[in-house]
Amino acid sequence: MREPPPAIPGARLLFSLDPAVSYLNHGSFGAVPISVQRTQQRLRDEAESNPMKFFAQGLEDRVTHTRRHLAGFLGADPDGSALVGNVTTGVSLVLQSLRIGAGDEVLMTDHGYGAVALAVRRQCRRAGATARTVAVPLTATHAEVAARIRSALRPGRTKLLVIDQLTSPTAKAFPVRDVAAAAREHDIPVLVDAAHAPGMLPVDVSAIGADFWVGNLHKWAFAPRGTGLLAVAPPWRRRIDPLIVSWDQEKGFPHSVEFQGTLDPTAWLSAPAGLFVLRTLGVDQVRAHNAALAAFGQQIIGEALGCAPDDLPDPGDPHVSMRVVPLPAGLATTPPEAHGLRDHLADQLSVETAINAWGGRGYLRLSAQVYNRPDDYLRLAEHLPAFLRSLQR
Numbered sequence: 155m156r157e158p159p160p161a162i163p164g165a166r167l168l169f170s171l172d173p174a175v176s177y178l179n180h181g182s183f184g185a186v187p188i189s190v191q192r193t194q195q196r197l198r199d200e201a202e203s204n205p206m207k208f209f210a211q212g213l214e215d216r217v218t219h220t221r222r223h224l225a226g227f228l229g230a231d232p233d234g235s236a237l238v239g240n241v242t243t244g245v246s247l248v249l250q251s252l253r254i255g256a257g258d259e260v261l262m263t264d265h266g267y268g269a270v271a272l273a274v275r276r277q278c279r280r281a282g283a284t285a286r287t288v289a290v291p292l293t294a295t296h297a298e299v300a301a302r303i304r305s306a307l308r309p310g311r312t313k314l315l316v317i318d319q320l321t322s323p324t325a326k327a328f329p330v331r332d333v334a335a336a337a338r339e340h341d342i343p344v345l346v347d348a349a350h351a352p353g354m355l356p357v358d359v360s361a362i363g364a365d366f367w368v369g370n371l372h373k374w375a376f377a378p379r380g381t382g383l384l385a386v387a388p389p390w391r392r393r394i395d396p397l398i399v400s401w402d403q404e405k406g407f408p409h410s411v412e413f414q415g416t417l418d419p420t421a422w423l424s425a426p427a428g429l430f431v432l433r434t435l436g437v438d439q440v441r442a443h444n445a446a447l448a449a450f451g452q453q454i455i456g457e458a459l460g461c462a463p464d465d466l467p468d469p470g471d472p473h474v475s476m477r478v479v480p481l482p483a484g485l486a487t488t489p490p491e492a493h494g495l496r497d498h499l500a501d502q503l504s505v506e507t508a509i510n511a512w513g514g515r516g517y518l519r520l521s522a523q524v525y526n527r528p529d530d531y532l533r534l535a536e537h538l539p540a541f542l543r544s545l546q547r
């Protein structure tokens with residue numbers, strides 16, 4: 155039996171999570187450390203003490219300073235990146251800026267995030283283009299993933315490839331650097347959906363070599379929700395067209411994207427406090443703890459459900475802090491069923507998880523974060539089999 159990692163003492167006390175709930179779904183919406191919540195509240199208080207001063211004097215410098223800090227952490231060009239509210243926003247921004255035309259196609263994989271696929275489909279529908287999906291087996295190695303995607307590219311026709319750095323329904327790391335290199339051979343632009351990467355994976359955005367890369371800091375980098383970073387390769391920067399036109403439109407990227415009227419910038423400005431927490435705990439220590447705990451959780455819950463070791467997908471990167479366990483056949487095979495089961499499980503067993511339908515099968519996704527303990531997973535392993543049996547009766 156795999157041993158769980160030693161706990162990081164005191165780390166749980168940094169969060170305001172309900173102690174009665176096993177919170178095994180950091181991946182969906184993150185959890186903001188108390189110190190970061192306080193930082194944001196202090197910034198809101200500052201804004202309310204004199205809104206005119208807060209918004210009209212020096213805000214651009216503060217936003218730029220924050221962006222440089224966050225981009226530096228991620229290895230992105232600080233002046234070729236823009237703060238955005240989230241990955242969803244960054245994806246739509248890129249799709250809008252690309253000017254996809256009739257007869258073009260946008261290529262994605264069948265592991266892509268649902269809302270991203272919807273955005274791609276809408277853009278294609280409007281343009282008379284095609285949204286095409288390449289199937290990637292759950293067990294594919296990095297070389298197989300790269301080969302599949304490479305052979306699905308249609309030079310001249312594929313106007314964008316959207317690829318995840320770490321997938322949401324299947325918790326699978328994709329070899330984004332190799333894939334970007336393959337697409338570059340054919341001059342096909344690549345957008346990396348890196349929603350889960352910041353904080354969890356050691357990221358060097360510039361080394362990936364994608365045309366566009368967008369990640370969330372509000373998942374694994376402990377930032378307040380509403381903190382994303384969009385990095386854009388030099389040739390595209392002048393072509394980035396903000397979704398909303400505001401006063402900084404003429405300044406060009408990144409200011410035209412970052413200034414969107416009277417939006418609350420306090421999440422962005424507080425994000426460095428999230429990185430401070432991560433660094434104080436020790437980035438490497440946090441990553442090692444979380445990845446080992448997720449692997450432990452997958453193993454014991456998988457065993458409890460009668461899965462053979464080969465049935466438990468390996469994420470393909472040692473830093474991944476989310477793992478999936480296949481549910482018994484016939485359960486959670488559609489998104490509504492999966493979400494219903496997730497909510498029912500939360501109500502009945504006081505455990506928050508993600509449950510997704512993928513490829514006609516239901517998958518339970520477990521996250522691990524510094525506030526989780528082996529007991530959280532052991533308790534689920536003890537009660538989940540009977541809970542699922544009660545549904546099948």
Ligand SMILES: Cc1ncc(COP(=O)(O)O)c(C=O)c1O
Nearest residue numbers: 182240241242267322347349370
């Ligand atoms: C792979 C992936 N892409 C995109 C998103 C969207 O992130 P957001 O809702 O912050 O825009 C998520 C959210 O979980 C995700 O997992």
